[in-house]
Amino acid sequence: MLTTNPFDDDKLREECGIFGVSGNDSAAALVALGLHALQHRGQEAAGITSFDGRNFHTHRAMGHVAGNFDRDDVIRSLPGPVAAGHVRYATTGDTAIRNVQPLYAELQSGGFAVAHNGNLSNAAKLRRELVRRGAIFQSTSDTEVIIHLVATSSYRTLLDRFIDALKQIEGAYSLIVMTPEGMIACRDPLGIRPLVMGRLDDAVIFASESVAFDVVGAEFERAVEPGELVIVQGDQIRSIKPFAPMSPRPCIFEWVYFSRPDSIVDEQSVYDVRKAIGAELAREAPVDADLVIPVPDSGVPAAIGYAQESGIPFELGIIRSHYVGRTFIQPGDKVRHLGVKLKHNANRALIQGKRVILVDDSIVRGTTSLKIVQMMREAGAAEVHMRIASPPTRHSCFYGVDTPERAKLLAAKLDLGGMTDFIHADSLAFVSIDGLYKALGEMGRADVRPKYCDACFTGDYPTTLTDQDEVEQVDQFAMLAERVERVN
Structure with a gap:
């Protein structure tokens, strides 16, 4: 499946x-x-x-x-x-x-x-x-x-x-x-x-x-x-x-992606916070374009905030089908490539010849962003700019979030230019960590005592990581043993 x-x-x-x-x-x-x-x-x-x-x-x-x-x-x-x-x-x-x-x-x-x-x-x-x-x-x-x-x-x-x-x-x-x-x-x-x-x-x-x-x-x-x-x-x-x-x-990611937008988390509307993140992103990373398009569904509130702050029209440039099951048996690469369009498809008549801003909540491995940019190109977009409503995800989470190992995180491997080239976008920008805190009503991220767990962005883990520390010690010992063996 x-x-x-x-x-x-x-x-x-x-x-x-x-x-x-x-x-x-x-x-x-x-x-x-x-x-x-x-x-x-x-x-x-x-x-x-x-x-x-x-x-x-x-x-x-x-x-x-x-x-x-x-x-x-x-x-x-x-x-x-x-x-x-x-x-x-x-x-x-x-x-x-x-x-x-x-x-x-x-x-x-x-x-x-x-x-x-x-x-x-x-x-x-x-x-x-x-x-x-x-x-x-x-x-x-x-x-x-x-x-x-x-x-x-x-x-x-x-x-x-x-x-x-x-x-x-x-x-x-x-x-x-x-x-x-x-x-x-x-x-x-x-x-x-x-x-x-x-x-x-x-x-x-x-x-x-x-x-x-x-x-x-x-x-x-x-x-x-x-x-x-x-x-x-x-x-x-x-x-x-x-x-x-x-x-x-x-966990700051509850406001970015995990919680439903109609939830209230710690007395704050998730929907309102996501719109505020989008507005902050528009102030930090403006771009001259024709349309603001959300990546469905999690990018919608931030895209609304970006559009309202920038004055660029918000449009549904990616249409989602609600009548497709979660999985589909796909017998080969060609059919699998076609199968992805069963659930999401570009609104070609809207996108043709336009400079578009895609707004998504995060980039993890980068494979999703690459597919989305490619979808916009194939639909005839003149320019494709990507804006991300969270800072770059550079570190793994050990607190109940399924995160790839750090070596597979795009932002841990590449700088901004490298990430932009990888997803084939005309430009790429992330909201800053201070901008994310501002959207949550804070002045910014306090270096001494931040208010949220933001370890996936900063590497600042709020607890000890006993099991992970043991794994890293074993890995370091194995690497050392391998070096000694090569020398001998």
Whole structure:
């Protein structure tokens, strides 16, 4: 199976989305609806676990929410007033049903289910230590490390065991946990990954994005704060903060690409921020042209902002078909080349003879931008200028985003001129890191204490990277050994 979408194979991909309900007799049905709204955060697999007061029930499946959780028999198999769900795009662990979340285990204290958005940057080290102590892992997911840490903790209460586990992990996480005692929602001390809390009548709801509340008719209440645990037991809700206070560093890419534009992230409209990024880009990198064209769909808000600020008309120069499936069997290179036009096609009558500005959210490997520029050339564009609503992506992410290794990132290999030549554009420009911060209402990026995690642009990682550091040490040792061998 190969994607027919030429703009989907070269994007940074969020790992997953999570959604939980406590206190509604139709909890599983609500979770299924919420996961539909979060489908963009993970399209490989989906799962829901419910609790009926005595037993846990789980249904997990590969593929989209639709087709797996829109059947009455599936929802009826998930009874109870408490449920949590997960949509997955793997960044750690292989694509297999054993890695589909929520993960579930029977502990001494009873059932324990966990749905995780993020990535633990010391999971490999912890896993080795747990295996040495006798732990038997059923998946290759980093999330299972949390279950084993809870199971082996020496603390007495389940909550204390869970906190003990959290204090041993590093990296990024938003978690929804289900136990016989209730539901726990928490966010890592830096708040790298998002998590919000809402209400539907007497029910408490948690989600990766506020847009999921709109789908089920819930009211947004607030964001779960960095380092906060929200514990729901029946109609009782309490909040604890067991970690030392830290300056939050939420992922800046939530505003650039990951979140849906109709979401509110940390009290800011994603749509408004993306328009502001486009306006900032127009001020920083103007160009004389006839049309501003978004790369669908993620480039649309920034392109609107660019057009409004520059005074150049906004037009839909790339038309997307909404009636093509995500995948298509393609028997050869020629058919595959034709297949990409099934989903996106240039609006030739509009583009012919025009100087166009293409606005996209990011450049990763550069292969997508090359295809888009080529599409515009073939449609008769006189000039093709590319404007990117984020700074150059020069570094890999280790916090739950599927990023190519650094050697495959175009901006890590080439300077601006080299990148422009690679994608065959007449010009190329990125919004500056200060411009990105300004669009978010900041004066710029503070060198001493930036407000966001922007490591993919700057290389400034806000946590230690234990597993990655070990990999780099092994690689350095191997390179040294190879040099010595060549000398000898």
